[in-house]
Amino acid sequence: MIVRKSDRVLVQGITGKQGTFWTEQMQAYGTSVVGGVNPKKAGQNHCGVPIFATAKEAMANGGFDVSVMFIPPAAARAAAIDAIEAGAKIVVCLTEHIPSHDVMEMHAAAAEHGTRIIGPNTAGIVTPGEGFVGIMPAFNPRVFQPGRVGVISRSGSLGTLVCLNLVRGGHGQSAFLGIGGDPMIGTTTKDALAALIDDPGTDAIALVGEIGGSMEEEAAELVAKTDKPVVSFIAGRASPPGKKMGHAGAIVTGDRGSYASKRGALERAGAVVVDVPGDLPAALDALMAEAAKRSGAQRLAD
Amino acid sequence: MNFEEHAGKSVLSRAGVSVPQGRLCASAQEAEAAARAIGPVVVKAQVPTGKRGKSGGVKLAATPEAAAASAQAILGMEIGGFPVARVLVEEQAAIAREFYAAVLNDPASRSPLVLFSTEGGMDIEEVAATRPESLRRMAVDIRKGFGPADARRLLLGLDLGEAAVPVAAMLVDLYRVYRQHDAELLEINPLALLADGRVVPLDCKLTVDDAALYRQTDIAGLGAKEPLSALEERGRALDLKYIELEGNVGVLANGAGLTMTTMDVVSHAGGRPSNFLEIGGEAYTKGTEALDLVLSNPGVKSLVVNFCGAFARTDVMAGGVIQAWKTLNPTIPVFFSIHGTGEDEAVRMVREELGIEPYDRMEDAISAAVEAAR
Numbered sequence: 001m002i003v004r005k006s007d008r009v010l011v012q013g014i015t016g017k018q019g020t021f022w023t024e025q026m027q028a029y030g031t032s033v034v035g036g037v038n039p040k041k042a043g044q045n046h047c048g049v050p051i052f053a054t055a056k057e058a059m060a061n062g063g064f065d066v067s068v069m070f071i072p073p074a075a076a077r078a079a080a081i082d083a084i085e086a087g088a089k090i091v092v093c094l095t096e097h098i099p100s101h102d103v104m105e106m107h108a109a110a111a112e113h114g115t116r117i118i119g120p121n122t123a124g125i126v127t128p129g130e131g132f133v134g135i136m137p138a139f140n141p142r143v144f145q146p147g148r149v150g151v152i153s154r155s156g157s158l159g160t161l162v163c164l165n166l167v168r169g170g171h172g173q174s175a176f177l178g179i180g181g182d183p184m185i186g187t188t189t190k191d192a193l194a195a196l197i198d199d200p201g202t203d204a205i206a207l208v209g210e211i212g213g214s215m216e217e218e219a220a221e222l223v224a225k226t227d228k229p230v231v232s233f234i235a236g237r238a239s240p241p242g243k244k245m246g247h248a249g250a251i252v253t254g255d256r257g258s259y260a261s262k263r264g265a266l267e268r269a270g271a272v273v274v275d276v277p278g279d280l281p282a283a284l285d286a287l288m289a290e291a292a293k294r295s296g297a298q299r300l301a302d
Numbered sequence: 303m304n305f306e307e308h309a310g311k312s313v314l315s316r317a318g319v320s321v322p323q324g325r326l327c328a329s330a331q332e333a334e335a336a337a338r339a340i341g342p343v344v345v346k347a348q349v350p351t352g353k354r355g356k357s358g359g360v361k362l363a364a365t366p367e368a369a370a371a372s373a374q375a376i377l378g379m380e381i382g383g384f385p386v387a388r389v390l391v392e393e394q395a396a397i398a399r400e401f402y403a404a405v406l407n408d409p410a411s412r413s414p415l416v417l418f419s420t421e422g423g424m425d426i427e428e429v430a431a432t433r434p435e436s437l438r439r440m441a442v443d444i445r446k447g448f449g450p451a452d453a454r455r456l457l458l459g460l461d462l463g464e465a466a467v468p469v470a471a472m473l474v475d476l477y478r479v480y481r482q483h484d485a486e487l488l489e490i491n492p493l494a495l496l497a498d499g500r501v502v503p504l505d506c507k508l509t510v511d512d513a514a515l516y517r518q519t520d521i522a523g524l525g526a527k528e529p530l531s532a533l534e535e536r537g538r539a540l541d542l543k544y545i546e547l548e549g550n551v552g553v554l555a556n557g558a559g560l561t562m563t564t565m566d567v568v569s570h571a572g573g574r575p576s577n578f579l580e581i582g583g584e585a586y587t588k589g590t591e592a593l594d595l596v597l598s599n600p601g602v603k604s605l606v607v608n609f610c611g612a613f614a615r616t617d618v619m620a621g622g623v624i625q626a627w628k629t630l631n632p633t634i635p636v637f638f639s640i641h642g643t644g645e646d647e648a649v650r651m652v653r654e655e656l657g658i659e660p661y662d663r664m665e666d667a668i669s670a671a672v673e674a675a676r
Contacts, residue, residue: 001480018613032570073513099514100407101484104444107412123612136615155559156612157582160642161664164610181558184412210559235562238569243545245562245578276567278665 001195002175003128010058011081012037013070015046023047029138031131034064039123040188055086068133070094077102084115091163092133103184117186123156123261126176147172150196153208154181160279162208174202189215197226204229204288211236216262229287230271231280234262303510303525304350307405308390310506313521317479324392334374335603336391338368345372346390350526351382405480411441420460422492450478484514538556540591549574550675552596552605556614557582564608576601586614589622597632605636605674607666616645624655635674639667
């Protein structure tokens with residue numbers, strides 16, 4: 001799920017205002033956009049690439065690896081299933097407020113066809129220096145720089161802030177994985193963490209969570225098993241219980257989804273959880289120095 | 303959107319699921335008349351929350367006079383923060399056994415989940431902890447649905463006797479209603495086996511997906527109104543996510559994650575936020591309306607404007623805030639931190655048009671705002 005220069009990207013909804021704006025941004029950054037979808041404008045060109053009637057048609061005419069959806073909620077199910085049935089490896093679903101039954105249909109289709117859905121309600125994925133898919137400010141050098149820290153975030157805005165803090169502290173990113181703020185997302189915190197643990201370009205991980213659900217608790221199982229340092233910030237400590245805090249997934253009911261539960265699980269697994277995002281770089285420096293010392297000692301012992 | 307018991311039962315009834323005979327009443331007199339028509343009744347507070355029984359919101363009444371007295375006692379109670387304005391006066395059922403049944407969205411399997419237990423009337427968490435052998439669950443492929451064969455498979459091995467057939471039929475019905483109405487949760491607890499062999503829902507908890515209300519217009523009017531403050535109502539009308547809180551540091555940020563974080567840092571710096579308000583996503587052009595809303599809270603003593611734009615362009619958001627600031631001309635101090643898409647232009651505008659220097663670190667902007675609110 002780490003986007004590479006070689007990944008061919010299809011933009012569903014390419015001709016809309018946002019689709020156009022972000023396609024241009026992706027192209028300028030170096031992402032290989034190979035086509036777009038709009039059934040009403042099939043056969044034309046837009047942003048220098050051909051427009052197809054469907055994702056299936058795009059797959060039959062040159063193919064693509066990753067689809068990104070600039071599609072309104074009511075049309076999202078059909079668009080996602082089109083891309084899935086076409087054989088997309090990854091579908092990046094930016095759309096917020098898709099009816100949950102439609103989302104479950106998308107996930108069922110994805111499971112059958114072996115497609116990975118990122119989102120819904122994600123801001124996308126960025127690999128600094130290679131490409132990005134979605135609506136993240138990859139092109140802002142104060143926010144994104146090539147480096148060795150992998151970042152996972154449910155939120156685009158908070159993910160942007162964390163990346164900004166990392167760059168300010170001298171850390172570039174190996175990958176930014178925006179997984180989305182919805183309650184039922186295709187790629188969980190744990191899935192994203194597994195990908196970063198496996199990625200040879202990633203030395204350390206910044207895990208940005210928020211209240212609601214149990215994804216951070218589930219990811220903690222992997223934190224306990226990896227040698228890569230994990231730092232974390234969890235948003236929503238000051239949020240009142242029982243209210244949806246903007247994201248449909250960010251709600252605490254009883255003990256479930258609480259800040260204390262998430263922080264406790266991550267800390268027990270060996271992650272360092274900071275109180276404010278500005279403290280992330282220092283926490284990372286300390287953990288990475290410790291890890292370097294450990295591996296140095298290991299080399300001496302060998 | 304949550305549905306009170308009577309509204310959930312209306313939805314079931316319209317879909318062809320038989321429910322006990324009952325009437326919604328707003329006064330003791332109405333309750334008395336209802337009981338006269340129905341016979342022995344149970345009088346139940348109608349609020350969109352659980353724990354009604356434990357709060358004294360459910361009473362049996364054998365006579366019309368007793369029904370009037372019960373209604374009198376329950377109307378005007380407050381349960382879980384909701385004042386009780388109406389009671390459901392419902393026929394008393396001759397209950398042989400009580401079960402539990404539910405269909406819900408399951409984030410773990412990303413699919414509908416059908417739940418059934420032979421232990422009814424308890425919290426399902428409690429059943430799962432104390433009587434796990436009584437609980438059955440089945441994740442459903444939403445594209446295939448849940449039919450009679452699935453229901454029989456789910457119930458296999460449970461001691462249901464003659465009730466197995468009507469229970470299976472009820473589960474299929476509940477799944478159909480859940481699916482037809484974009485429910486996030488349809489929970490029947492208890493689901494009763496009556497002495498005459500019928501299986502009927504005695505209670506009903508229904509939550510319909512807010513994102514699907516546009517295609518659930520036939521039942522949306524039956525849903526409970528959320529208890530919103532006047533400012534929250536205003537936010538709702540503007541399609542802005544605004545939650546009123548009790549502090550004095552106003553918060554205006556983009557994106558749910560960043561807005562929650564801004565509140566967290568206010569709290570970490572020793573202050574208390576006066577609101578949650580995010581103008582990310584499609585709302586990023588509503589800076590003017592948003593600022594007006596934050597400043598309308600009389601508790602606000604200082605304001606943090608914290609933008610970290612990805613999709614949301616900070617120059618557009620800052621432009622809206624600046625415009626509103628000039629119009630409203632507020633006397634409280636404001637502290638900015640702006641980064642991400644459009645930040646150079648946004649910072650320049652704030653500096654030149656308001657004469658305010660944005661902070662580089664949001665933590666510094668927030669500390670200054672908390673200090674100013676003291």
